[in-house]
Amino acid sequence: xxxxxxxxxxxxxxxxxxxxxxxxxxxxxxxxxxxxxxxxxxxxxxxxxxxxxxxxxxxxxxxxxxxxxxxxxxxxxxxxxxxxxxxxxxxxxxxxxxxxxxxxxxxxxxxxxxxxxxxxxxxxxxxxxxxxxxxxxxxxxxxxxxxxxxxxxxxxxxxxxxxxxxxx
Ligand code: S3P
Numbered sequence: 001x002x003x004x005x006x007x008x009x010x011x012x013x014x015x016x017x018x019x020x021x022x023x024x025x026x027x028x029x030x031x032x033x034x035x036x037x038x039x040x041x042x043x044x045x046x047x048x049x050x051x052x053x054x055x056x057x058x059x060x061x062x063x064x065x066x067x068x069x070x071x072x073x074x075x076x077x078x079x080x081x082x083x084x085x086x087x088x089x090x091x092x093x094x095x096x097x098x099x100x101x102x103x104x105x106x107x108x109x110x111x112x113x114x115x116x117x118x119x120x121x122x123x124x125x126x127x128x129x130x131x132x133x134x135x136x137x138x139x140x141x142x143x144x145x146x147x148x149x150x151x152x153x154x155x156x157x158x159x160x161x162x163x164x165x166x167x168x
Pocket of ligand 1: 008009010011014015033044078079080081082117118119120
């Protein structure tokens, strides 16, 4: 459907790249986390605390199904765990061209270490948790992606240029 979709681990820069890309390509941007928060009228942290992760994951699939009914030629950034479901990976493929913003555990930790809005990264040893989750998830991200963009040690300008080379 001609959308540009950004996937990747928490802190890989999907939201910021999405916004900047939206200015550059003059396309509107949608973020699945924000869509879900709007619809549920509460934050992701509240959703996880009250209804649990499984509930949130169902909302992600619902969100993709809705986007498939209407959204073309937009930029879509998606939550870091959304591509883990096979069904979601198929829906992403139908929605458009999927870019995996690939960051290593060190880059991610530096970006998210002061963040309290991501329930899955709270707790005692976020550094090892990030490394473990990234290892588990990388295969799913690659399976969903049309293009892998290495974002380590790059500024946003470089990342935008690289994505621009591939956008159809
Ligand atoms: C999650 C990533 C978050 C958000 C939720 C769960 C994950 O989105 O959907 O906290 O499982 O990786 P961001 O990747 O935008 O932080």
